[in-house]
Amino acid sequence: MAQDRLPSRSLSHSEAEIELGAAEPLAADEADSFASTQISSPTRDAWRRFRRNKAAIIGLTVIVLMMIMAVFAPFMHTSDPTVPDPNVINGGPSPIHWFGTDYVGRDGYSRIVYGLRVPLIVGFIGTAITVIIGTLVGLIAGYVGRTIDSLLSRFTDIMFAFPGFILALIVVSLFGAAADSFGMGGAGRVLLLTVVFAAVGWPPLMRFVRSLALTMKEQQFVEAARTAGSRDWGIMRRHLLPNMWGLVLVQGAFIVVATISNETILSIFGLTVQQPNPDLGSMLFFGVQNIDNSYWQVVFPGVVLAILILALTFLADGIRDAVDPRARG
Amino acid sequence: MALLTFTVRRFLAMILILWIVLTIVFAMARLSPYDPIAQIMQQHYQVAQAAQIRHEFGLDQPMWKQYLNYVGGLLHGDLGKSESQQTLGQPVWSLLQHGVPVTMKLGFYALVLSLVVGLPVGLLSAIKQNSFVDHGSQAIMMVLYAVPVFVLVPLAQVVIGVQLRWLPVTGWGAPGVLGFKEAILPVTLYAAGLTGYFAKSYRSFLLEVLSQDYIRTARAKGLKARIILYIHAVKNTLVPLASIVGPVVAYLITGAFVIETFFGIPGIGYITVESIFNSDYSVIEATTLLLAAFVVLVNFLTDVVYALVDPRVRL
Numbered sequence: 001m002a003q004d005r006l007p008s009r010s011l012s013h014s015e016a017e018i019e020l021g022a023a024e025p026l027a028a029d030e031a032d033s034f035a036s037t038q039i040s041s042p043t044r045d046a047w048r049r050f051r052r053n054k055a056a057i058i059g060l061t062v063i064v065l066m067m068i069m070a071v072f073a074p075f076m077h078t079s080d081p082t083v084p085d086p087n088v089i090n091g092g093p094s095p096i097h098w099f100g101t102d103y104v105g106r107d108g109y110s111r112i113v114y115g116l117r118v119p120l121i122v123g124f125i126g127t128a129i130t131v132i133i134g135t136l137v138g139l140i141a142g143y144v145g146r147t148i149d150s151l152l153s154r155f156t157d158i159m160f161a162f163p164g165f166i167l168a169l170i171v172v173s174l175f176g177a178a179a180d181s182f183g184m185g186g187a188g189r190v191l192l193l194t195v196v197f198a199a200v201g202w203p204p205l206m207r208f209v210r211s212l213a214l215t216m217k218e219q220q221f222v223e224a225a226r227t228a229g230s231r232d233w234g235i236m237r238r239h240l241l242p243n244m245w246g247l248v249l250v251q252g253a254f255i256v257v258a259t260i261s262n263e264t265i266l267s268i269f270g271l272t273v274q275q276p277n278p279d280l281g282s283m284l285f286f287g288v289q290n291i292d293n294s295y296w297q298v299v300f301p302g303v304v305l306a307i308l309i310l311a312l313t314f315l316a317d318g319i320r321d322a323v324d325p326r327a328r329g
Numbered sequence: 330m331a332l333l334t335f336t337v338r339r340f341l342a343m344i345l346i347l348w349i350v351l352t353i354v355f356a357m358a359r360l361s362p363y364d365p366i367a368q369i370m371q372q373h374y375q376v377a378q379a380a381q382i383r384h385e386f387g388l389d390q391p392m393w394k395q396y397l398n399y400v401g402g403l404l405h406g407d408l409g410k411s412e413s414q415q416t417l418g419q420p421v422w423s424l425l426q427h428g429v430p431v432t433m434k435l436g437f438y439a440l441v442l443s444l445v446v447g448l449p450v451g452l453l454s455a456i457k458q459n460s461f462v463d464h465g466s467q468a469i470m471m472v473l474y475a476v477p478v479f480v481l482v483p484l485a486q487v488v489i490g491v492q493l494r495w496l497p498v499t500g501w502g503a504p505g506v507l508g509f510k511e512a513i514l515p516v517t518l519y520a521a522g523l524t525g526y527f528a529k530s531y532r533s534f535l536l537e538v539l540s541q542d543y544i545r546t547a548r549a550k551g552l553k554a555r556i557i558l559y560i561h562a563v564k565n566t567l568v569p570l571a572s573i574v575g576p577v578v579a580y581l582i583t584g585a586f587v588i589e590t591f592f593g594i595p596g597i598g599y600i601t602v603e604s605i606f607n608s609d610y611s612v613i614e615a616t617t618l619l620l621a622a623f624v625v626l627v628n629f630l631t632d633v634v635y636a637l638v639d640p641r642v643r644l
Contacts, residue, residue, distance in 0.1 A: 157342075157346065158346055158349050158350070160628070161346045161349075161350050161621050161624055161628070163578070163579050163583075163620060163621070165579065165582065165583045166616075166621065169601075169617070170354070170357065170613055170614065170617045173613050174357055174358065174363060174613075175363075177362075177363060178362045261479075261583075262583065264477070265583060265586065268479055269586070269590070269602050269605055270605065270606065271605065281479070284479065284483055288483050288486065291486055292491055298487050299484065302480045302484050303484075305477065305480050306476050306480040306484075309475065309476070310472075310475050313471075313475040314475075
């Protein structure tokens with residue numbers, strides 16, 4: 001245990017290193033053992049707590065691996081995911097088709113590798129945009145207050161009335177076909193999905209950031225900054241944002257989970273990338289149509305989706321426990 | 330008195346939000362590049378006939394008049410007319426009306442089941458904090474909560490329904506079939522995620538309340554542990570419970586779509602998904618309005634209940 005070590009001993013140790021000219025930043029696990037001599041910052045503390053959380057590290061590893069698979073799909077697949085092989089319709093798992101084939105004979109494994117792309121793109125890029133919108137609107141509403149606050153808050157109230165999933169459902173069903181017409185290989189549809197989820201995800205985050213900004217702007221460090229002549233924009237950027245980004249990150253991680261879930265449900269209903277382009281949710285849907293005699297069409301995409309979402313949830317929980325240990329459920 | 334003004338103000342805000350919601354739905358439907366007439370007629374497209382159908386649907390009128398017709402229709406309970414080939418011109422409500430009680434029944438059963446299981450599990454792990462029981466049950470609940478329903482359902486159908494043949498995977502809600510056996514799988518799987526959510530949340534709510542000063546006071550003055558828990562602590566967990574109504578409602582709505590689609594239960598989720606496959610967008614618009622109205626109503630009721638139990642909110 002790093003904390004049990006006497007401060008004096010580790011202090012002299014690190015001083016000796018500096019004398020020897022080893023002044024470059026300490027490597028990750030060395031930094032851990034010298035925790036007591038490091039200047040602790042909330043970020044560094046959070047990172048240390050995060051590294052100790054096994055479930056979170058496993059989650060992070062799984063997600064990184066899946067991202068690598070999705071990015072390098074052209075090198076990972078065994079056959080073209082969109083080209084059917086009429087000789088092996090509904091074929092079971094075999095050395096050639098590891099995860100079996102689907103109802104027109106397309107390779108299940110290759111479709112999963114390519115199918116990971118859609119949820120990952122929509123989930124991460126959509127959430128990144130929604131987090132930026134939510135943080136900006138919430139920060140401005142909470143810090144500036146008055147008329148601007150009530151305008152932005154009423155607008156958020158209206159957005160709240162729409163369940164995000166339903167709004168995404170209606171927008172994609174009304175505009176999906178149009179998006180397909182100007183995209184190559186379903187890219188238009190993916191863009192539409194990303195924009196839609198970016199547009200529907202931010203209201204809860206806006207309320208959260210607004211309440212943080214409301215309490216923070218009354219505190220002394222903000223008052224001090226204002227007395228010292230900082231402008232409002234500078235205070236928001238240099239004093240409020242650095243103090244809330246950890247909590248925003250936690251919310252963002254949970255939004256990724258929700259976005260990927262909702263994207264998959266839309267894809268089960270046939271609203272995301274159209275056949276023959278691969279997507280995990282639609283694989284699941286077509287697999288269920290054929291449930292009686294080919295279990296592999298359901299089990300493989302289902303298990304991959306379950307692993308993806310479980311990993312994301314563990315990661316999100318880990319980030320929350322690291323950033324805000326008291327919130328641990 | 331303050332409660333009455335609060336309720337009236339919230340009610341007016343609810344009406345205003347509903348009006349804005351229906352305006353947004355109307356605008357989206359009209360902005361969409363999709364032409365229902367062309368979809369209905371497909372290769373048999375004839376200009377004269379198209380104009381006639383357009384006239385029947387009122388789509389040849391100026392936009393403001395269409396909007397007034399739309400709002401007027403909604404006030405009379407008219408949700409629009411079906412645009413798909415099979416049910417062309419039928420009122421959307423006649424398609425949806427049989428689905429509403431099915432969906433409500435399904436959601437109600439799932440909600441009750443998850444409350445009955447989730448809250449006691451959460452309570453148990455809170456009072457046995459950090460014990461084997463706590464860690465074990467919380468791990469199970471975490472998995473239930475985290476594994477998405479759209480993965481759980483097909484896997485359960487494969488294993489329980491197809492491989493083992495223990496329970497039927499379809500048939501619930503079909504006319505004449507309201508059997509208990511058909512309901513077990515859909516209701517249990519629907520409730521699974523919510524159960525985990527309730528157990529996790531209730532544990533932290535109860536722990537929060539149990540760490541408060543008045544509980545220590547009650548303990549110090551020698552009250553029985555049982556009385557402290559059930560009278561003093563549990564009562565005060567009801568307020569934070571109201572704060573998770575929003576996520577619960579969102580879960581129930583998406584869950585209804587998934588469960589009904591996979592199990593072929595003819596509720597509004599199933600009908601809406603079918604209408605997506607038939608490009609019947611008026612049904613999707615109507616469902617959006619119905620569900621948004623439901624969410625707004627639940628939010629309104631939650632606010633009122635909140636104000637009832639916690640007077641500080643009324644300000």
